[in-house]
Amino acid sequence: xPRLLTEIDKIRRQVLTEVSRLTFEGRLxxxxxxxxxxxxxxxxxxYRCCQYKERAVLKERIRLAVGQDPKRDREPLVNxxxxxxxxxxxxxxxxxxxxxxxxxxxIDAILVTDACRNCVAHNCVNxxxxxxxxxxxxxxxxxxxxxxxxxxxxxxxxxxxxxxLQRPCERSCEVKAIxxxxxxxAVIDEEKCVSCGACTVGCPFGAISYKSEIVPVIKRLKEKDxxxxxxxxxxxxxxxxxxxxxxxxxxLKELGFSEIREVxxxxxxxxxxxxxxxxxxxxxxxxxxxxxxxxxxxFPELKDHVSHQLSPMALMAxxxxxxxxxxxxxxxxxxxxxxxxxxxxxxxxxxxEEIACMFVARDIxxxxxxxxxYTDSPSKYGLxxxxxxxxxxxxxxxxxxxxxxxxxxxECKKALLLAKANRIDAEFLEGMACxxxxxxxxGTLVDANFSRRVLQSEISEREKEE
Amino acid sequence: MIYLEICLGTACHLMGSEEIFSSIEKLPxxxxxxxxxxxxxCLNACDQGPNVRINGKVYHRMTPEKxxxxxxxxxxxADA
Numbered sequence: 001x002p003r004l005l006t007e008i009d010k011i012r013r014q015v016l017t018e019v020s021r022l023t024f025e026g027r028l029x030x031x032x033x034x035x036x037x038x039x040x041x042x043x044x045x046x047y048r049c050c051q052y053k054e055r056a057v058l059k060e061r062i063r064l065a066v067g068q069d070p071k072r073d074r075e076p077l078v079n080x081x082x083x084x085x086x087x088x089x090x091x092x093x094x095x096x097x098x099x100x101x102x103x104x105x106x107i108d109a110i111l112v113t114d115a116c117r118n119c120v121a122h123n124c125v126n127x128x129x130x131x132x133x134x135x136x137x138x139x140x141x142x143x144x145x146x147x148x149x150x151x152x153x154x155x156x157x158x159x160x161x162x163x164x165l166q167r168p169c170e171r172s173c174e175v176k177a178i179x180x181x182x183x184x185x186a187v188i189d190e191e192k193c194v195s196c197g198a199c200t201v202g203c204p205f206g207a208i209s210y211k212s213e214i215v216p217v218i219k220r221l222k223e224k225d226x227x228x229x230x231x232x233x234x235x236x237x238x239x240x241x242x243x244x245x246x247x248x249x250x251x252l253k254e255l256g257f258s259e260i261r262e263v264x265x266x267x268x269x270x271x272x273x274x275x276x277x278x279x280x281x282x283x284x285x286x287x288x289x290x291x292x293x294x295x296x297x298x299f300p301e302l303k304d305h306v307s308h309q310l311s312p313m314a315l316m317a318x319x320x321x322x323x324x325x326x327x328x329x330x331x332x333x334x335x336x337x338x339x340x341x342x343x344x345x346x347x348x349x350x351x352x353e354e355i356a357c358m359f360v361a362r363d364i365x366x367x368x369x370x371x372x373x374y375t376d377s378p379s380k381y382g383l384x385x386x387x388x389x390x391x392x393x394x395x396x397x398x399x400x401x402x403x404x405x406x407x408x409x410x411e412c413k414k415a416l417l418l419a420k421a422n423r424i425d426a427e428f429l430e431g432m433a434c435x436x437x438x439x440x441x442x443g444t445l446v447d448a449n450f451s452r453r454v455l456q457s458e459i460s461e462r463e464k465e466e
Numbered sequence: 467m468i469y470l471e472i473c474l475g476t477a478c479h480l481m482g483s484e485e486i487f488s489s490i491e492k493l494p495x496x497x498x499x500x501x502x503x504x505x506x507x508c509l510n511a512c513d514q515g516p517n518v519r520i521n522g523k524v525y526h527r528m529t530p531e532k533x534x535x536x537x538x539x540x541x542x543x544a545d546a
Contacts, residue, residue, distance in 0.1 A: 004530075005482040013480050042513075240479040241487065242505050251476075356480045360512070365475040367507040446484050 008206035011044055012061065013357055016212055019065040020361035023218040028066075032081045035062055053100070060098040065212045070098045084215040089347070094211050094339040095195060097186045102207035104184035107165045109149035112140045115161035127156035172202025174409035175298060194293035196409060196433040197336035197442035210336050210442075213348040214358060220328045220347075221256035228324070229257045230316055230346070232333030233264040233378070234386035234438040237454025238352045238445045239366050245458065246371025251364050252355075253372065263331070264378030266316035267385040267394065273309045274391075275398030280304070282419070282427050285391050287311045290337035290433035291412055299416050305429075312385065313338060317345045334441030337433065351443025380459040387452055388437035392430045401427040408435035467500060468540055471519040474505045478515035482529070486516055489530035493537075500541065 018035060022028040031038075036055040048054045059077060060070040067090035068080040112124075118138040125133045125140070132146035133153060140162070142153075154162040169178045169186045177192035178199060186207060188199075199208040220227050229252050239248055249260045270287060277283060286292050286307040296303045310318065313331050320329060331338060331349045339349040350358075359366060381397055384390030392403040404426035406412040412431045418424055434440040436448040444451065472478075472486050490503055509517040514526035520536055 005485055010481055017480070239476060240474045240484055242474045242507070243476075243479075353480075356476060360477045360480055363512070365477070365508060365512075367475050367479075445479065447488070450484065450488070 006204075007047065008204075009353075011058075011206065012065075012209060013353060014039060014042075014044065015058070015061045015065045016214060016354060016357035017360045019062060019212070020214050020218060020358045023215050024222065024358075024361055026222075028081050028085065028215070029078060032062065032066070032077045035077070057098065057101045060100060061206075061209065064096060064098070064209050066215050067211045067213055069211070070096055070100075072099055085219065088216055090211050090213045090216065090339075092211075093188075093190055093193070093195075094336060095188060095193065095197060095200065095208060096211060097188060098207050098209060099185050101205055102185045102203075103205045104180070105167050106184065107167050108144075109165060110142055110147060110151065110154065111163045111165055112142060113161050113163060115159050116140050116157075117159055117161070119158065121158070123156040123158055124153040124162060127152040169199050169203045169208060172198045174198065174413060175294060192297065194290045194297060194409075194433065195337040195340050196290035198409075198434075200336070200442050210339070210351075212354055213339065213350055214354050217330055217348050217350060218358065224256065226258050226324060226327040227256060228259045228261060228320060228327050228329050230261050230263050230313060230320075230329060230331045232313070232331070232335070232386070232438060233262070233267060233383045233390075234334045234441065234444070234451060234455075235332070235352070236383070236386065236458045237451040238334075239356065240446070241450075241454070243366045244371060245374070247366050247369045249372040249374070250369040251359055251366045254364050254369075255355075255358060255362060257330070258327075260372075260375060261316060261320065262374065262376040262378055262382075263312045263316050263333075264382035264385065265376040266312035266319070266382075268379050268382035270309050270312050270315060271381060271391065271394035272398060274307050275395055277307060277309070279401075279427060282424055282429060283307055284429040284431055287385065287391060288337075288432050288434075288438075289335070289341035291406075291409070291431035293337065294409060294412060294433065295416065295431070299420060302416060302419055305419070311341065312382075314341070314345045321345075334434075334438050334444040336442050351441075352445050353443050356445055377462075380463065383455065383459055383462075386438045386455055387448075388432050388435075388440075389430070390437060392428060395428060403428045403430060406431045407437070408440075409433050467502065468537060469502050469504075469521050470537075471504045471506045471509075473507070473509045473515065473517045475508045475512065475515075477512035478509075478517055481515040481527075483516040483518075485530055486518060486528055486533055489533060493534075497537065497541070501537065 036058040039058050040055050045054055063070050063080045066080050066084035116139045130146045132143045133140050151164040154164040175192050177189045181187045252260050284305050317329050328347045331346045332355050342349045381394035388407045389405050406415050439451045440448040511517050516528045518525050518528045
């Protein structure tokens with residue numbers, strides 16, 4: 001998470017914590033309808049025009065927290081709760097637009113500001129290929145009918161008086177999957193969306209968020225089923241500087257998980273298998289689901305270059321499932337795209353944020369817990385999958401290949417365009433949709449640089465122990 | 467001298483106590499050296515985090531901006 005914690009994050013976390021608490025305590029059906037009022041009274045207010053809108057927005061955030069799609073009609077929350085408790089799995093696309101929270105920001109793509117000096121050169125007029133700019137009353141005026149929003153005028157103005165603007169959701173989306181509907185609400189094009197979750201961070205109104213899977217997981221934990229946690233390598237440092245992985249394992253056991261496994265060991269295996277794969281010119285990783293979606297949806301002609309290995313999560317789930325067919329598998333990580341990758345392989349995917357809200361709902365304070373032993377012993381390379389460059393480093397232990405690390409979707413885009421034109425200067429492309437790799441994912445709790453530091457110290461500590 | 471205790475319990479962490487910590491690390495050295503920072507495990511107000519205790523007084527729902535205000539206030543008093 002390469003950004004500061006915002007009010008939007010705090011609100012979402014409060015909602016998730018309350019929904020977790022009600023579900024754990026068996027009060028969800030009885031009290032969900034009151035929850036928007038409770039949260040409003042506890043201080044989620046003064047963000048919107050009035051209390052009615054504030055609660056209407058909260059209502060949809062609660063609907064997402066129980067894994068249901070936001071609605072526009074007046075359907076009561078209890079219906080969502082009934083459905084959530086009945087269903088075993090959260091279905092459909094995970095990233096949703098909350099229409100009522102969307103500001104429908106009326107951003108003109110090109111805006112002439114008061115800094116326009118009505119200069120003599122009129123570079124803007126000259127630069128416009130559509131002759132859409134006229135000088136009226138001493139100021140450049142753009143004819144919206146003619147303007148094609150190319151931005152040449154903004155670049156040409158000597159005063160920088162013309163701004164080229166974009167809606168923040170659209171700007172955050174590298175794959176251009178977000179547009180606005182006729183009534184200017186944000187709309188996600190599922191055909192283009194790779195589920196990276198950047199828009200959930202990008203929208204400053206918190207109008208795009210994700211459907212949570214806390215309710216089905218809590219249900220299984222309460223039924224005392226064999227619920228196994230598969231934790232992502234990026235877990236290092238997620239719960240703060242004073243909490244070690246051993247303490248997180250104790251906390252997960254207190255929540256009711258029967259076993260805690262580290263996906264990093266499967267990452268070690270994936271690296272080995274990937275190194276053995278035949279390379280037709282070049283190969284690229286399959287472990288980042290948003291990146292994999294990006295290649296298959298936007299560069300279908302390159303999809304044969306994607307490694308045929310399962311992701312570490314999928315590989316580990318398959319192995320555990322063979323031994324324990326009746327277990328319920330929960331992946332815990334930084335990723336929203338994993339929620340859709342999971343499908344049949346994993347029963348549920350929680351973000352670090354969701355699991356932290358579950359700890360708080362059960363009054364589990366990780367900082368005060370004792371350490372439990374680890375079940376797995378991943379190598380430093382398996383643990384390194386958490387950060388950009390980690391997959392390449394792991395591969396490098398098996399064979400020497402020329403690698404190119406692509407950090408974030410915009411770098412991925414550039415490299416894939418070159419690859420498409422057969423101008424690729426590497427044998428292995430390591431693509432990560434999130435900047436910094438998994439540690440920069442939208443479901444993380446701490447800054448990517450912080451967790452990278454903790455990861456390094458944890459790696460050296462584990463090496464010492466061995 | 468300012469004695470600052472930051473709660474690192476899970477509830478406070480979820481609401482951003484790590485950011486409070488890093489905001490202290492980013493202060494200019496002249497201000498930073500006047501502050502002794504310590505992590506805490508709980509300040510018994512888990513639903514109002516992040517909680518910090520400054521010279522014995524507990525503050526709830528702390529943010530990096532609010533913290534700097536409080537530090538300036540206390541620093542000003544000490545100088546006067």
